[in-house]
Amino acid sequence: MKIAQFEFDPEQDKLGEGPLSEVFRATDTNLDRVVALKILRAHAEIDPSADQRFHREAVHSSKIEHRNIARVYEYGQYEGTYFIAMEFLKGRTLDKILKDQRLGFEECLRIAQQVTRALREVHEAGLIHRDLKPANLMVLDDGTVKLLDFGIARASNESSITQHGMLVGTVLYMSPEQVRGDELEMRSDIFSMGAVLYHITTGKLPFPGKSFPEVCMAILDGKPEPPSIARAGFPREFEDFIQKCLHTDPQERYADAREAHGALLQVSASLLGTTHRQVNVRGTLLVMPVECHASEEGLENCRVIASGMRKDLATELGRLKDLEVVLLDKAQLPEDGYDWSLSIGLRVAPPEAQLEMRLVRYSSVNGSAQKHEEWTEQLTHSDPNEWALQADLVRNAARELRRHLSESSLKPIGKTRDQEASIQLAQHAHDVLSKGTSKHLMAAISSFRRAIEADPYCAIAYAGLAEATVRKYLYWDGDQTYLEQAREFAARALALKTDCAEAHTSLGFAFHLSGHSTDAQREYRIAIEYDEKEWLAHRLLGALVAREG
Incomplete structure (x- = not known):
């Protein structure tokens, strides 16, 4: 069968269907x-608003280019048939995943982060999705989450095609205001997101019911079973986040997805050692608009990558404690009032991209404003997938910027530092730790703590303490608390020195013993990347790979 330039087999290529539409795997012959x-x-013509909603889905989806949102290539009509050509995705929707398995908390967190990131783009485009549900969230084979289906999305200032008081969305994940048929704002999406996260983390619906009216009454009643009761061992911080999203009063929820995403990063800080590394960097950083350099035909693509990269980079840097990150357009840029400004140049010539960064620090000398170029860096990366390219650029740029900002800002306040003594104590502790007995382990822990007392900014001391704490878990009763402590110590080391190979090894070791093989392998490989002589990372990675075949 062929519609316009798209060929497919109606029987063999069907991917899914809904009340008003069908989706097929097709080949664009052009x-x-x-x-x-x-x-x-x-038969959708019996619904007079169907073609309008279908067109609106294409329009709204095409406004947003982001790696966590399914892309729309084309909208059209062929011999009376309306169609939308979209990005073909290999993966499974969350509703299907939930039927087969129970997700771990860390996996749920990673999914949640991507959902809030996608929803942030939707809200910043002035849209309300209005139908967040597991069936509209696809997890690709590489772990990327894609937000689908803007069929009932609308602009926040757009009049509704449905009649006032008519329900739109999927009732199991509706907000109270949706159930009542009220006008919606972005906080409605926050509620639906909370309902989805409740479901994927607990395996249960927040508002169960045997009938449509029962579900609606449960939503309006607003008293879901606390996640920690629905599932044992539920992290308190994650529970607080979900319950705030599910508040009956919209004003008590997060205002939009940007605020929710920021709050979720704070949750990740305490649950995932590498997700959020706090550094005491005080001040305000202005991230300038990205200067794009590309061929005429590639300029628009360069701008898309630049826009997403700038926002994601600002989010990454915003994790630095006490650092305020500001994004402004050129027309809004003030003359002063910032401690740093970051200029970014992006050159894209697929499959390669080059990123140039320039960090300027502002100060006042004798009442006169001064500018100092503190740091410049050039990064080159190659990847045929433009979204993977953007992600890698953000990760590498954030790593280098965190390192520089933390090193320039980590100055002791009211506390002296004895760096030489600290390093000596840490080295001695490593020697003692290598002897391998429980007695020597406790002595090493004591020395690492004394090293930190001598210099609270000694990264290798925190990294050593992380390794020693993992060994404590091995030597004694296998208390998971030791692994949590080890991850925290490793995170502190990485906040002070992001390229600390020993800290990455210790973090990987903690993940390894917690049963998180993928995370462990990632940290081991990062450690080896920073220091190819990091023998423990080599040994542990080899053992892990051999065990898994």
Whole structure:
């Protein structure tokens, strides 16, 4: 069968269907690529608003270019049939995943971070999704989460196609205001997101019911079972986040997805050692608009990457404790009032991209404003996938900036530092730790703590303390608390020195013993990347890979 330039087999290529549309795996014969082709059902004409909603889905989806949102390539009509050609995705939607398995808390956190990131883009585009549910969230084979289906999304200032008081969305994840048929704002999406996160973390619906009216009454009643009761061992911080999203009063929820995403990063800080590394950097950083350099045909693509990269980079840097990160357009840029400014240049010539960064610090000398170029860096990366390219650029840029900002700002306040003594104590502790007995372990821990007392900014002391704490877990009763402490010590080391190979090894070791193989392998490989002589990382990685075949 062929619709416009899209070829597919109606029987073999069907991917899914809904009340008003069907989705097929199709080939775009013009561009020789596989797409997901969404077709409005012929009988949908009985709903006079169906074609308007279908068109609106295409318009709204095409406004947003982000790696966590399914891309729309084309919208059209062919011989009376409306269609949308979209990015073809290999993965499974969350509703199908939930039928087969129970997700771990860390996996749920990673999914949640991507959902809030996608929803942040939706809200910043002035849109309300209005139908967040597991079936509209796809997890790709590489772990990337994609937000789907803008069929009932609308602009925050757009009049509704449905009649006032008509329910839109999927009732199991609706906000109270949706159930009442009220006008919606972005906080409604926050509620729906909370309902989805409740479901994926507990395996239960927050508002169960045997009938449509029962579910609606449960939502309006607003008293879901606390996640910690629904599932034992539920992290308190994650529970607080979800319950705030599910507050009956919209004003008590997060205002939008940007605020929710920031709060979720704080949750990750305490649960995932590498997700949020706090550094005491005081001041305000202005991230300038990205200067794009590309060929005429590639300029628009460069701008898309630059826009997403700038926002994600600002989010990453915003994790630095006490550092305020500001994004302004050129027309809004003031003359002063900032401690640092970051200029970024991006050159894209697929599959390669080059990032140039320049950090300027502002100060006042004898009442006169001064500018000092503190740091410049050039990063080059190659990847045929533009979204992977953007992600790698952000990760590498954030790592280098965190390192510089932390090193320039980590100055003792009211406390003297004896760096030489600290290093000597840490080295002695490592020697003692290598002897391998429980007696020597306790002596090493004592020496690492004394090293930190001598210099609270000694990264290798925190890294050593992390390794020693993991060994404490091995030597004694296997208390998981020791692994949590080890991850915290490793995170502190990495906040002080992001390229500390020993800290990455210790963090990987803690993940390893917690059963998180993927995270462990990642940290071991990072450690080896920073120091190819990091023998423990080599040994542990080899053992882990051999065990898993």
